[in-house]
Amino acid sequence: MTKGRRNLSLGALAWLVAVALLVGHNGYLWVVKRIVPDTDIMALLPVQERDPILQRSFAHMVDAAQQRVIVLVGAAEWEDAKRAADAYSAVLAKRPDLFAAASAGEGVQAEWLSLFQKHRLVLMSPAQQAQLEKEGTAFWTQQALAKLYAPFGGPRLGAWQDDPFGLFSGWVQERAQETPVRPRDGHLFVADNESQYVLLPLTLKVPALSMTAQGVVLPMLEEAGAAARKAAPQARLIQAGVILHAANAGAQASGEMHTIGVGSIAGIILLMWFTFRTLKPIALILLSIGVGVLGALSVCWLLFGQIHLMTLVFGASLVGVAQDYGIYYLCNRLSADPALDSRALLKKLLPGLALTLLAAVIGYMGLALTPFPGLRQMAVFSALGLFFAWLTVICWFPLLIGPRSLKGGALVRAYGAALARWPLLRASPGTFIAAGVFGAVAVLGISKLGANDDIRLLQNPPKHLVDDQIKLGKLLDAPTPVQFFLVRGDSAETVLQREEALKRRLDKLIAAGKLSGYQAMSNWVPSARTQRERRALVDLKLLGVDGPLAAVARQAEEDAAWVRTTADALRAAGTPLDVDAFLQAPASEPWRHLWLGREHGQYASIVALRGLSMAAVPAVRPLADGLAGVQWVDKVAEISSVLGRYRVNMGFVVLGAYCVVFVLLLPRYRGRAWRVIAPTALASVATLAILGLAGQNLQLFHVLALMLLLGVGVDYGIFMQEGATNCANRRDTTPWLAVGLAAANTILSFGLLGLSHTPALQAFGLTMLLGTLLVWLTVPCFGTSTTIKEKANAETIGIR
Incomplete structure (x- = not known):
């Protein structure tokens, strides 16, 4: 065995041991440790922008x-x-x-009322409190007498003496207005102009985002719906829940990836077969990519202690780059002299392979310079994956693919012959005219390019789910969980007082018809200050010696002892109510999500809004201004803003990566370095112009695709210029074949995502499709004149 062969064997053996360790570590992570990728989108935010209380409120x-x-x-x-x-x-x-159903029996209502009976003196609506401050003895005397004698004096909760002035009854009615749902015949009832509905609120006992749970819960819901329609054929069902959207998104993604995946794999296999007449090359390329993914996952887990789901999704993009190394080696092995052994071939190709790796890694590592932890993890994962895939090609391919093991077919010769007819960039009037036209069209197209960072682009639910959600929201007048006010303070009392100040501002919008209401803990538990004020007000205005209660006694021919007994009973029902006591009662369950309690040294609560429309948001947002500890939270706008910052930052990262890659290319290609990078730059500009002319809005996934396009496109430029650097390669079309195969595989891998129904994936796929195709078509134009002439005059155009 020669020394070179022996060195290759030792390197391959050492890499085999390393890969075995990677496989073992991955097996430990998934089988023993059972790792679960992090799905919290807040984990992607810059650390200094992550507010733990705000994060907790949203999670709540x-x-x-x-x-x-x-x-x-x-x-x-x-x-x-x-x-x-x-x-x-x-x-x-x-x-x-699987399911826990809420009860709607009379016992629930009785339990709800009993909770507040001993606090009823301090429970009244703000309107009643204002009335109490304003009106005199005569008004309240008439109120009490009307409730005592009038047959329709309004709803009565308990004996007349328990609430003679109707303050507690008024508070209960106001609380009932927080939802249009009412108990009826042992069911929960709500109606519109067309139908009467039974409300069935269900709580899942299994994780809504679990695919296993979805596979069990959804068939049960379908079976229940069929049973309902059988019992009443005219019945209408409206269903809403996170699990329905999650299951639909999973099914849509699975269907798309199955269709696109099968199509792309089949296309790649056929392409490799017609090129190399064997399946061995595609198996080796998939092997290199697999090793890259395993290595990236292991090292990232050791570095970060966890892996974010978005890292895995974005990291999958390295497939489109990692394949280039194997393809470049295979194409050169196909065209090389059979007498050239693997060690000599590898030595000749190593400078180009090293540059392609460095260019791609620099592109990805540009992300690591941003302040976003999520992007840093994605960058490290992708760069490591490329490095491990590259090492696999270097260590194993020369031993596994030897001379005469590959044979080119008619497709290879026909494709190679096309290069001689490709236009060549020269300093001529035609070139300058074409450049001017391109510049004008590019400026026009990019000027029409808008931006849209809406988080809702990440999903595309079917119309029936959206319609059901809208209908249910209107019927139940339910608040949105993604837009609310966050209230903080150094004590529970401070939080309740700040809620009350906020509610006074919200009441003005309700009066103007811009909101239908709000949900807040202070609706149920007024601040201690408010409770003291109300108790003192009742004592002063209603229970005094010459007050309304005494006047009612005279009208009802009751004596002073009756007045004292009734007044004492009312005062006894003025026990202060605190948040802890309320939260411990079972009846508080529907409202517990509004109270965050003590978080990071502060107390916090949520004020949720009912009937909030997008048109009303500009009027609602400023209400927090000037109120200490009150913050408007709009998670849709916030996360969309984060995506927008990602998009802008990524744009600068892409520009910086171009500059770094150009400097990297200068030592080897010198005056031809611009020819390596220009096709990708022009293709990126042209892609943006086409998107603008097509009326597309720029989003983060377009820019991420342009980042990936830089790593892919520079590879193609290096392949073509390496053909000019190595004299032995000037008379063949090996670089052109490597570019064609790599581009076709990238288009099949990523371009087909342009067919996705998910807007984000569609944007990524469409950008990759256009960009890769344009680089493919443009890169031969930047070849040197000598190389093209020699190729055109060569006796054999195709690959030997």
């Missing part, structure tokens, strides 16, 4: 909504709706391990 609201499934079973007739709802519930009752 999301967690409250995530495990809920809301079902409305409706019909024109109430009896039909009840019958269908009972059939629906009967099916779900078979699986108590």
Whole structure:
């Protein structure tokens, strides 16, 4: 065995040991440690921008909504709706391990009222408190007498003496207005102009985002819906819940990836077969990519202690770059002299392979300079993956693919012959005219390019789910979990007082019709200051010696002892109510998500808004101005803003990466370095112009694709210029074949994502499709005149 061969064997053996360790570590992570990728999008934010209390408030609201499934079973007739709802519930009752249904019995209402009975003196609506401050003895005397004698004096909760002036009853009615849902015949009832609905609020006992849980829960919901329609054929079902959207998104992604994946793999296999007449090359390329992914995952886990899901998704993009190294070696092995052994071939190709790796790694590592932890992790993952794939090609390919092991076919010769007819960039009038036209069209197209960073582009739910969500939101007047006010303070009392100050501002918008209401902890537990004020006000205005209560006693012919007994009973029902006592009661369960409690040395709560429209947001947002500890939270706008900053930062990173890569190319290519990078730069500009002319809005995923395009396109430029650097290669079309195969595989791998129905994936795929195709078509134009002439005059155009 020669010394070179022996060195190759030792290197291959050493790399085999390293890969075995990687496989073992990955097996430990997934099988033993059972790692789960992080899916928290807040984990991608810059550390200095991550507010832990704000993050907790959003998680609190999301967690409250995530495990809920809301079902409305409706019909024109109430009896039909009840019958269908009972059939629906009967099916779900078979699986108590999956669903917990809320009770709507009389006991729930009684428990709810009993919670507040001993605090009823301090529970009144703000309007009643204002009335109490303004009105005199005569008004309140008439109020009490009307409730005592009038047959329709309004709803009464308990005996007349418990609430003679109707203050507690008024507060209870105001609380009931927080939802249009009412108990009826042992069910929860809500209606519109067309139907009467039974509300079935369900709580999942399994994780809503678990694919396993979705596979069990959704069939049960479908079975329950079928049972409801069988019981009442005219029944209408409205269903909403995170699990429905998550299951649809998963099914859509699975279907798309199956279709696109199978199509791309089949296309790549056929392409490699027609090129090399064997499946061995594609198996080796997939092997190099697989090793790259395993190595990146292992090292990133050791560095970061976790892996974000977006890192895995973005890291998959290294497939489109990592394949280039193997393809370049295979194409050169195909065209090389059979007498040239693997060590000599590798030595000749190593400078070009090293530059392609460095160019791609620099492009990815530019992300590591940004202040975003998510982008830094993505950059490290991708750079490591490329490095491990590159080492696999260097260590194993020369031993596994030897001379005469590959054979080119007619497709290779025909494709190679096309290069001689490709236009060549020269300093001529035609070139300058073409450059002027290109510049004008590019400026026009890019000037029409808008920007859209809306987080909702990450999903594309079907129309029926959106319609059901809108309908349910209107019927239930439910607050949105992604837009609310966050209230903070150094004590629970401070938080409640600040809530009350905020609510006074919100009341003005409700009066103007821009909101239908709000949900807040202070609705149920007024601040201690407010409770003291109300108790003192009741004592002063209603229970005094010559006050309304005494006047009522005279009208009812009761003596002073009755007045004292009634007044004492009312005062006894003025026990202060605090948040802890309220939260410990079972009746507080629907409102617990509004109270965050003590978080990082502060207390915090949430004020949720009902009936908030997008048009009303500009009027709502400024209400927090000037209120200490009150902050408007709009998670859709916030995350969209984060994506926008990612997009802008990534744009600068791409420009910086071009500069660094150009400097890197100068020592080897000198005056021809611009020819390596120019095709990719022009293709990127042209892609942006085409998107602008097509009316597309720029988003983060367009820019991420341009980042990947830099790593891919520079590889093609290096391949072509290496053909001019190595004299032995000037008379063949090996670089052109490597570019064609790499570009075709990239288009099949990523370009087909342009067919996706998910806007973000579609944007990424469309950018890669246009950019890769344009680089492919443009890169031969930047070859040197000598190289092209020699190729055109060569006796054999194709690859030997």
